[in-house]
Amino acid sequence: MRPANQIISVERLNQYMHIPSEATQVVEGNRPPASWPVAGKVEIHDLQIRYRPEGPLVLHGITCTFEGGHKIGVVGRTGSGKSTLIGALFRLVEPAGGKIVVDGIDISSIGLHDLRSRFCIIPQDPTLFTGTVRSNLDPLSQHSDQEIWEVLRKCQLQEAVQDKEGGLDSSVVEEGSNWSIGQRQLFCLGRALLRRSKILVLDEATASIDNATDLILQKTIKTEFANCTVITVAHRIPTVMDCTMVLAISDGKLAEYDEPMTLMKNEKSLFGQLVKEYWSHFQFAES
Template identity: 75%
Template sequence: MCMLQIRYQPNSPLVLQGISCVFEGGHKIGIVGRTGSGKTTLISALFRLVEPTEGRIIIDDLDITSIGLHDLRSSFGIIPQEPTLFSGSVRYNLDPLSEHSDHELWKVLEKCQLREAIQDKKEGLDSLVVQDGSNWSLGQRQLFCLGRALLKRRKILVLDEATASIDNATDTIIQKTIREEFEDCTVITVAHRIPTVIDCTMVLVMKDGKVMEYDKPTKLMNEPASLFAQLVNEYWSQHKAS
């Protein structure tokens, strides 16, 4: 088996130095590691924002380089670190291709706890969203992205440090909704806040572009020498200090 290697320029050092692991369908996978460990590069490779130098990514027996970029990317749901909103209405931001009924949109807004905020506005679903969504709070913008993912209903959902810069209350809403609504889906979470991966099925721990550990979080937590246990302890000690 050829392990996944990635470099950004032909003569530059490898950013991913030979990764090999299997994500089981329906599992919740947490990806953790300090800054520069290769987490973002791994997700970029999944979306083919960067192509492998060596190795392959296979999804459902299909090498992802064998299908078109649009088909590949539209088969994932994503809640990114920086929520992307467009100039237009609430309706357009949730459902840009007009594939869903108003009833479906309201149902999704209810699930993301945005329904009240939008009902309070006179225009409802036609309420304005300015470019980048700056007339909505950061938490609300992230919940819009969650709503979009709920409407798309893809079998694979990627959270790219989606809760890194939002308040704990919004983080809790997102985690709870994902647990309930994406129960049968494969959810890949690149985690900034370590507690968000504690209830994952498996945790992939990265360092210097390599996989250091890949196991159940509870098992790694019970091994004091594990890098995951170290990251958890660091997180909590920083949290207490702040």
């Protein structure tokens, strides 16, 4: 490593040492029941988010309700606040005002571990860690080999893992680079299947994968999470066309929240405009 890079490493360490700590991992006097959340109902009340104490609001008082078991599509243009809303659900950033209530519990009142361990997310950039297939799917060793193999079968990864010499103990190198991007995304799906949370978040999970993998992902989610609340941040508009409701965000404000077909019929709706733009770009690319 060059000396210039070495001193940058020191600067980074110094920077990280002075980052304010997150909230408490566990609030002993206020822990949710072991079964929480049961229904997966998410109520957002006048939610306001800013990234710096003196900075401008990024979300301007969003209010809506995701009913338990519904499939919610979150759409909007780049920079509208879609990912910020998801970050608020996991408390990556704390509200400047308002609150999020899940099955009757204000998520700001409980510890971060109790919150984040009860939700599942399949991110846009799939992440694997150095170790084994087993440790990536079940890092806390809470599940049997049979359960892990069943999940791999549902994710259509069983053959790929069986072909490896070590099976479940086959290696995963740094950042999972010995697996394809599509396979890494399906591993993330496998983690979610093992966790069995009532709330699943897809943060533009199909943005960087091929159509075949996208089809596997969507079909498995539709089957295995049929009774769960699924919140999808949309990159490909067709992925939210069969959602129960669509939440459209514009400049950090709730632009519309309704059934997708109802919004499609409204020529002035933001969702309708996004659908038209998507198909015009798609047809242009095809030609």
